[in-house]
Amino acid sequence: MSMQRPIATTRSATGISTGKLAVWWLIASEIVIFGGVLGSYIMHRIGHPEWASHAEHTNTWLGALNTIVLLTSSLFAVLAHNAAEMGDGKKAAKFLWYTVGGALMFLVVKSFEWTHEIQTGLTITSHTFWSFYYVAAGIHGLHVIVGALIMGIIAMDAAKGKDLQRVEAVGLYWHFVDIVWIFLFPLLYIGK
């Protein structure tokens, strides 16, 4: 059933569009989810210095590569937003697809990394360090997948010039996913 947008959605007492406001609240609630995982992990690392011997086996170079990939994809998200502001839907869509490309590349690198680690016997049950490693990066990876899907949908609409304000909203979300990785990278790959 096609649905007409209620008047409520078009109002803006704060001056911020409803979509953007909702994404900010979504990000706020996501921060506490990641805060729960990472806070628990940090407390464990402080209490167990010996976990460093497990952390040694993570691949810092692949982690760094993925950091660069995500940061570059965030740049494309900004360019997409810029194009959307100019009202150029086609260009916004193009840059959004580049961002999706970055997300996919991140996932490819990640799957190589995980395959290698699992083959060498470092699985989620090997040690609580590895449990945290897979769970934290896994929840983050889930966000990357969801973000890529949403960006794909928005890119298809944006190419037709529809709902260009959504480009900025999804960009905000994507930057958040990026920032979570900026926390994960030193915690899981550098802290050894």
Added chain:
Amino acid sequence: MSSTTAEHGHEGHGHDAGHGHHAEPNFFHKYLWSTDHKMIGMQYMFTGLLMAIIGGFAVYVFRMQLAFPGMSVPGWGRVTATDYNALVTTHGSVMIFWVAMPVLIAALGNYLIPLMIGCDDMVFPRLNRLSYQIFLISVLVLIASFYAQGGGFGGAWTAYPPLSAKAEYNLTTHGATLWLLAVALEFAAFLLGGINFVTTVMNSRAPGMKMFDVPIVVWMIIIASILFMASVGPLIAGAVMLMFDQTLGTGFFDPNKGGDPVLWQHLFWFFGHPEVYVVLLPAMGITAEEITTFSRKKLFAYKTVLYTAVGTGALSFFVWAHHQFIAGIDPRMANIFSVTTLLISIPVAEMCFVYIATLFGGSIRLQTPMLWALAFIAEFLIGGVTGIFLGASGADIYFHDTYFVLAHFHYTFFPIAFIATFSALTYWFPKMFGRYMNETWGKVHFWGTIIPFNFIFIPLFLLGARGDHRRIYDYTHFPDLMKPGMQDLRVLATLSLVTLLAFQLVFVVNFFFSMFKGAKAENNPWKANTLEWQAPSPPPHGNFPDGLPNVYRGPYEFSHPDRQEDYWPQNAQS
């Protein structure tokens, strides 16, 4: 603001023209697939009330076992120890997650927010529908868990590991995981709902409605939603970890594998204690609406209520470890949490004082909703005062895990989840269904609930003070807990419970009879000021057929000296 006033320039052009003259939507679109906030609110309300039957049945069965150990309980049969564990878990989790949360926040929030802030719907109607659907799936998963091999989860609603993490301890491999999945889905539903609520109130208030013109109940639901969003994250993370502990054999909470069982307690109570205020604040908000309306007096200190609510919310993030005084936490930490816990009673008490001050000098009308509102303050006060015993770590070491704790939190949760809910249902019933509930039967139900309620939990306070331990299936095995009089108190509590449950039938009959046969109610039966009463009863799709209202004043302008009438609707121009 200027863009929002424009929509009034051409009334009938916006929402109304699009929907008003369409053919009546079919049954499926009207009742099951609706995006209308009122219908979604009703869906939450009826689902929540149906779940209350499950929670109520569970407590009936296990209380019978405690009073008359080994008897064959009518409607269930003999209660085994496994049954007992599953029943107490079901009672706790259902009443909090599937009754209090959906009815107080989701149902009332959905129904009231757009009406009270004067707009036609939530800002994201389809997100709203999705939220209910995820909630419904969580209900189905929970019900499915009762029938899984080994039965429903029996690790208590707090799900402490290792009991909840290891199937060889809880004996419910599937029940435990399904329970956890249901809880996680429920959280997802309320996160979506919460984002929707907060965005709606921030952005879509009626033109002219400033921050301090928003009715207290809306404020409270919003503060509660923000508290929920800010506190549930760590538990979602914890639920993922616990699920992996259960299914994959990780050791997040297993010290043998380098984990820590107390970590779960931190993650759980970091959510679990703000959760108390997540449900308390809407209940306080409901009470504020009724106290002012039925004493025909302006709310004594609007801003004080607001600031204390925000203060309560902020403090509630720093009290969680008072649940863990005997869990092996650092005693220095226990001191800090004792102080914060005792501090939080100040803002809550302040709210109660404000309500009492509002009553002072008012022309009080003791209709059923008002009775419930007054009872809420009185009964919640007992819950709050006994909490001070438990917040002090010295006393808590003695009281911990006794029936004293149980009676304390039932004196807080029962007023929240039921007394406030009944007051809200009786108060907004004429708006929801366009008819009055029967006043006499309403009062019968009121006294039939309040009196047995006290007769359940005062005996349990006494038992707890005598050291009666919780979570014991059959006290006859514990001679120390079978001293003279102790079993009599258990029997008294159980019989009072059965009486209380029986009186709920009065409510059910009154509710459904009044829905179809009650006396017709006008738009503003209580002569209240807030915007929902200026819409027709029941409000049509789009809420305000004569155009969305503008707001000129605060919500509690009762008995203004310059006016003939003792109320002054928020949207009345003069």
